Each structure stands twice: as structure tokens, then as C-alpha cells.
Amino acid sequence: MRLATHVRDWLDERFGWDELTHFLRKKTVPVHRYSYWYFLGGMTLFLFLVQVLTGILLLLYYRPTANEAFESVQYVMTRVPFGWLIRSVHSWAANLMILFAFAHMFSVLFLRAYRKPRELTWVSGMVLLLLAMGFGFSGYLLPWNTLAFFATKVGTDIVRQVPVVGHWLMIFLRGGEEVTGATLSRFFGLHVAVLPGITTMLLLVHLLLVQRFGISVPPGEEAAWRARPPEKREMPFFPNFLLRELMAWYVALGVLGALAALAPWELGTKADAFAPAPAGIKPEWYFLWMFQTLKLIPAKLGPLDGEMVGVLAFGVAGLLWLLLPFFDRGDGRNARWIAGAGVFALVYMASMSVYGYLAP
Amino acid sequence: MNAPGVDISQPPLPLRRRLVELLLGGGLLASAASFLYPILRYIVPPPSADLGGDTVVAGKVGDLKPNSGRIFRFGSKPGLLVFTADREYRALSATCTHLDCTVQYRDDLHQVWCACHNGIYDLNGRNVSGPPPRPLESYEVHVQGDEIVVTRRQKA
Ligand code: FES
Numbered sequence: 180m181r182l183a184t185h186v187r188d189w190l191d192e193r194f195g196w197d198e199l200t201h202f203l204r205k206k207t208v209p210v211h212r213y214s215y216w217y218f219l220g221g222m223t224l225f226l227f228l229v230q231v232l233t234g235i236l237l238l239l240y241y242r243p244t245a246n247e248a249f250e251s252v253q254y255v256m257t258r259v260p261f262g263w264l265i266r267s268v269h270s271w272a273a274n275l276m277i278l279f280a281f282a283h284m285f286s287v288l289f290l291r292a293y294r295k296p297r298e299l300t301w302v303s304g305m306v307l308l309l310l311a312m313g314f315g316f317s318g319y320l321l322p323w324n325t326l327a328f329f330a331t332k333v334g335t336d337i338v339r340q341v342p343v344v345g346h347w348l349m350i351f352l353r354g355g356e357e358v359t360g361a362t363l364s365r366f367f368g369l370h371v372a373v374l375p376g377i378t379t380m381l382l383l384v385h386l387l388l389v390q391r392f393g394i395s396v397p398p399g400e401e402a403a404w405r406a407r408p409p410e411k412r413e414m415p416f417f418p419n420f421l422l423r424e425l426m427a428w429y430v431a432l433g434v435l436g437a438l439a440a441l442a443p444w445e446l447g448t449k450a451d452a453f454a455p456a457p458a459g460i461k462p463e464w465y466f467l468w469m470f471q472t473l474k475l476i477p478a479k480l481g482p483l484d485g486e487m488v489g490v491l492a493f494g495v496a497g498l499l500w501l502l503l504p505f506f507d508r509g510d511g512r513n514a515r516w517i518a519g520a521g522v523f524a525l526v527y528m529a530s531m532s533v534y535g536y537l538a539p
Numbered sequence: 540m541n542a543p544g545v546d547i548s549q550p551p552l553p554l555r556r557r558l559v560e561l562l563l564g565g566g567l568l569a570s571a572a573s574f575l576y577p578i579l580r581y582i583v584p585p586p587s588a589d590l591g592g593d594t595v596v597a598g599k600v601g602d603l604k605p606n607s608g609r610i611f612r613f614g615s616k617p618g619l620l621v622f623t624a625d626r627e628y629r630a631l632s633a634t635c636t637h638l639d640c641t642v643q644y645r646d647d648l649h650q651v652w653c654a655c656h657n658g659i660y661d662l663n664g665r666n667v668s669g670p671p672p673r674p675l676e677s678y679e680v681h682v683q684g685d686e687i688v689v690t691r692r693q694k695a
Contacts, residue, residue, distance in 0.1 A: 236581055258585050261577035432574070 202390060206416035211400045213290060217420075218427055219283035220389075225428045226276035227382070229435065230314075233269040234371065241321070243367035245360030248323035249449040256446055267439035275435070277315055277465050280308050288521045291507070291514060292395035298504035300388040303381055305501045310378045315463055317370040323363060328450035329460050331366075332358050337473065340490040359452070398514075459539065468528045469493060471535030500524075593691045597630060600685045608644025608651075611689070617641050618678065618689060623662060624649065630678040630689040631664045637671040651675070 190196045208217060240259060242251040255262035284304065287293055293301035320331045335358065339349040354361030396404070404411040414420055462470050472493075476485040503520075507513050595618075597611040603622035610617045610633055619633040621644050631651065633641050640655035650667065651660040658669035664677040679690045 236578065239582065240584075260580040260583070260585065262581060264577050265581055429570075 203417045204415070206390070206393075207413040208394055208416050208420040209396045209400070210412040210414050211396070213397055213400070216286040216290060217394065218424065219279055219286050221424045222427060222431060223276055223279040223283050224382075225431060226272045226279060227378075229272040229432075230269065230276060231375070233265050233272065234375075236265050237269060238371065243321070243363055245323060245363055245450075248321060248363060249446075252322040252446060256443075263443050264436075264439050267443045268435050270444035271435055271438045271442075273315060273318065274464070275431075277311055280311050281465070284308055285521060285525060288503070289518060290395065290397045291517075292397075293504040294395070294398075294507055294509065295504070297388070297392050297395060300385065300392065301504045302501060303385040303388060307378065307381055307385060309497075310374055310381070312465060314370065314374050314378075315465065317366040317374065319463060320363060320366045321370060322446060323450050324447035325450050325454070325457060326447055326460065328358060328452070329456045330462050331362065333460070333470075334462065334466070335362075337486070337490060340484065340487045341494075342487065342491070357452070461535065464532060464536075467535040468531035471531045471538065474535075474538075595689050597680075597687045597689045600682060600687060602687075606646045606649070610641065610643075613678075613689065619644060619651065619675075620680075620687065620689065621651070621662060628680040628682070628687060629662050630680045631660070632676040632678070634675075635671055636666065636673040636675060637669075642675070 187196060208214070237255065240251055240255045240262070242248060252266065255266055257263075287301065287304070316331075316334060320327045335349050335352045338352060339345045341348055350356065352362070352365065353359075354365045461467060473486060473489045476489045478485050480488050503517060507517055595611065595613050597613075597618065597620045598609065603609060603620070605622055605626055606624040608619055608621040611620050612618070613632070617633040619631045619642060621629040621631070623629060631642075633643075635642050635653040635655065635658055637653065637656060637658050640653050642651050642653045642658075642660065644650075645652040648659070650662070651664070652658070653660075653669070653671065656670045658671040659667045660671065660675055661667050664675035666672070666674050677692070679692055681688045681690070
């Protein structure tokens with residue numbers, strides 16, 4: 180431990196270590212009956228870190244061309260020692276990350292943590308969620324298997340319904356009129372360079388905002404604390420909360436390993452542009468509710484294309500959701516509206532997903 | 540440090556505490572190792588798949604003029620097929636034993652030459668002059684019909 184104190188002193192002399200870490204020692208986490216919800220954001224962050232690490236490892240063997248992509252993933256799954264483990268953890272953690280990001284979003288919504296002054300924290304978090312879905316969509320194509328190929332065809336075709344710029348957007352995404360090796364190159368670039376860059380920057384902003392404004396206490400608890408100040412309870416972030424968080428991460432790592440071992444991610448068959456689509460093709464579960472909604476809208480709504488109306492509606496709903504904190508004026512009525520919208524969204528997404536899953 | 544919940548009026552139990560620390564630390568170390576081991580193994584690539592090919596068709600009879608040589612693929616590595624002035628076929632590994640350059644046949648020297656550091660081998664692959672420390676591996680050559688078949692020599 181002599182060495183550790185030495186290093187600390189050295190850093191302290193140069194950077195003012197104590198000053199730098201001051202915020203860590205000062206930071207506290209409120210303790211109340213909803214405290215468990217505070218773990219969701221950290222868990223999402225952990226899963227993101229797992230993605231960065233396993234993603235870099237996959238890059239050692241992956242080849243992003245239509246001729247080699249499938250074979251290189253197959254090589255990883257069958258020949259590289261522990262390749263199946265690395266790839267399966269990457270796939271499982273991707274899905275769990277999206278799940279936890281959604282859970283985090285809804286917990287923030289229902290605990291009303293988005294209120295002033297944390298509006299921009301919400302906005303940055305929502306954009307991060309969209310980026311996470313972008314990771315999911317772009318990464319899904321990379322193994323170049325049949326399911327991914329057709330899912331990408333459908334997904335990029337939906338983009339075409341956007342008024343005015345839709346066709347241009349689709350060409351931009353596909354790198355041409357069709358899903359080809361050019362699409363694969365683009366998605367690869369998005370997945371391993373563009374999205375990670377933007378996400379990392381935005382993640383820093385998100386965390387800085389969380390740090391700047393401290394951790395939100397749900398309004399009900401806050402009122403109770405104000406009425407009876409001795410009931411107010413907090414724990415230091417460092418080390419108390421952090422240790423609990425690390426414990427949760429450790430468990431998560433175990434769960435990931437178990438999932439990867441018990442249910443290694445399938446590879447399927449190599450994409451063939453000239454083969455018919457397999458029956459019952461569906462997108463990843465987190466896109467399923469949107470997919471199912473679009474399927475339910477009739478082809479024509481008066482003079483308009485049904486698909487286009489659906490895509491527009493999703494765009495508007497997404498925008499309103501992004502701006503949600505600005506509708507909460509702090510009085511009870513607005514808050515009830517927002518909570519109602521949250522419940523509605525949750526029930527809608529869940530039931531549409533189940534419906535989409537069961538529908539032929 | 541008095542953590543909440545620890546009764547500090549009692550003296551610490553050094554032995555029991557050591558044991559708990561040991562188990563905790565050991566467990567953490569063991570699990571860290573179990574995460575790192577797969578990663579380290581993963582980073583080392585498996586031996587390349589095309590080492591299996593021990594026999595290859597290096598060319599057709601009549602492709603080569605006497606006193607000339609050409610490079611052929613032997614698995615993932617280059618081989619050198621030489622048709623000597625005496626109308627004999629010789630096949631050698633084309634990877635120089637010095638620093639891995641690819642060698643060539645010099646019709647003026649009637650020898651195998653490495654351009655990188657002026658290494659010279661004879662037609663049996665023996666390193667004659669220059670920096671190469673070892674001979675080139677030599678292969679068996681058979682003519683089957685009009686095909687020239689090159690085979691790795693079986694190790695005794
Ligand atoms: S590599 Fe051939 S002589 Fe140096």
C-alpha cells in the first residue's frame with residue numbers, strides 16, 4: 180500500500196487529486212423505498228461497457244464484406260477458442276442493454292426524475308436510447324444471415340415512407356437501391372465507428388448532467404422528508420453505493436455468462452438475395468411493437484398511404500416523448516397526464532409486442 | 540473505520556476476519572481469472588485451416604522452359620518449381636529461411652536467389668552463400684499424366 184500512497188501523492192501534487200475526487204466523496208444517493216430503481220442506469224452503463232469490450236474482440240476476426248461476413252462469424256462460432264462465448268455475450272448483452280435502457284427510461288418517468296432542472300438529462304437519455312436502437316439495428320445485419328438480410332430490407336424500406344426525404348434516406352442507408360454488400364459496409368461503419376463515437380460523447384454529457392444535478396428524489400419522498408426532516412436518509416456514493424452497484428454488475432456478468440453458455444446465439448443460414456424470404460419473419464423484439472402497429476394500419480387511409488401515416492405518427496410521438504419534461508409544469512395535473520401517458524405507452528408496447536409475437 | 544452495524548465495543552477477531560478476507564479476495568481473483576482466460580485464449584487465433592494440403596498440382600508439363608522456375612501456391616505459402624537445364628523438376632519452399640522473403644530462380648546462376656539480402660541456395664535447397672541460416676525445405680515432384688504434382692516429404 181506504500182506504493183499506492185506514493186502514486187496518490189504524486190498525482191495530488193500535479194493535479195490536485197483531492198480536488199478532482201472531491202465530488203466523489205461528497206456525492207450521496209438518497210435512501211428510500213424506491214432506491215432500487217437507481218440501479219437501472221448503472222446497469223445499462225455496465226452492459227454498454229461489456230458491448231465495447233466484446234465488440235472490440237469480435238473485430239479481431241470479423242470481415243465486413245458480403246462474401247466473408249457470414250463465414251467469418253461462423254469461424255468465430257466454431258473454430259476460435261471461446262469465440263461462441265464472446266459472440267453470444269455480445270448478442271445477449273445487446274438485448275439486455277436495450278431492455279435496461281427502456282426500464283431506466285420508464286423508472287425515470289414514473290419517479291418524475293425528469294423534472295426541472297433535469298430536463299436535458301432526460302433529452303440526452305432519450306437520444307442515447309435511440310442510439311442504442313441504432314446499434315441494435317445496424318449490428319443485426321453484420322452476420323449477413325437470412326433473417327438479418329430480410330429484417331434490414333424491411334427496416335430500410337419503412338424509412339422510405341417518410342415524406343419528401345424518404346427515398347433519399349433509404350438510398351443513404353442502403354448505399355444503393357437494394358440491400359447489398361454496400362449496405363453491409365455502411366452498417367459496419369455506423370456500428371463500429373459513427374455510433375460509438377456519438378454515443379460516447381453523449382454518454383459523458385449524460386453522466387456529467389447526472390453528476391451536476393445530483394440524484395433526484397421522487398416528489399412524494401421529498402415532501403415527506405420536508406415535513407419530517409429527521410426521516411431524510413442518504414448514503415455516500417463512494418464507496419457504499421458504488422460497492423452495491425459493482426455487486427449487481429458482478430451478478431450481471433454471471434448471468435450473461437450463463438445465458439451465453441446455455442443459449443448460444445444462433446447464426447442461421449447465409450443471406451441469399453435471390454432466395455424468397457422465410458415465413459414468419461419478424462424484427463428484433465424491441466422493434467416488434469412498431470412493426471406490428473404498421474401491419475395493423477390499413478393500406479389506405481383516405482388519400483394517404485397507411486404506412487406513411489404510421490411512420491409519421493411514430494415520428495410525432497417520439498418527438499413529444501423527447502420533450503416530455505417540458506410539459507410538466509410541476510403542478511399535479513400535468514404530472515398525472517404524463518404518468519397516464521407512461522402507463523399507456525408501457526401497456527401499448529407490451530401488448531403489441533405480445534400480439535406481434537403470437538401473430539402468424 | 541466503523542462501518543454501521545459493527546459493534547466496536549468488541550475487539551476484532553483477527554483470525555475470522557483474515558479468513559473472510561482470504562475467501563473474498565480469493566473468490567474475486569478466481570472469477571477475474573475465469574473472465575480473463577477466455578479472452579486471452581480468444582485473442583490467439585487458431586492454426587490456419589489450409590495447412591492440411593500436403594499435395595498440390597504445381598503446373599502442367601510444358602509450362603516451363605528448361606532452365607527456368609516459377610512460383611506456385613502450396614497451401615497458404617509460396618513454393619518454387621524449377622525445371623533445370625538438365626530437364627529435371629525440383630520443388631522447394633519459396634520462403635527464405637533468413638527473414639521470410641520469397642526466393643526466385645536465377646537462370647544466369649542456375650541457382651535459387653533471394654533478392655532481399657542476396658542469399659543463394661542450390662537446386663537441392665542447400666544454403667550456399669549469403670545470410671540464410673538453413674536450407675529451404677524441398678518437396679517431392681512426380682509427373683502424373685501432364686500434371687506436375689508436388690508433395691511434402693513425409694517426416695521419418
Ligand atoms: S530474407 Fe532472404 S536473404 Fe534475407
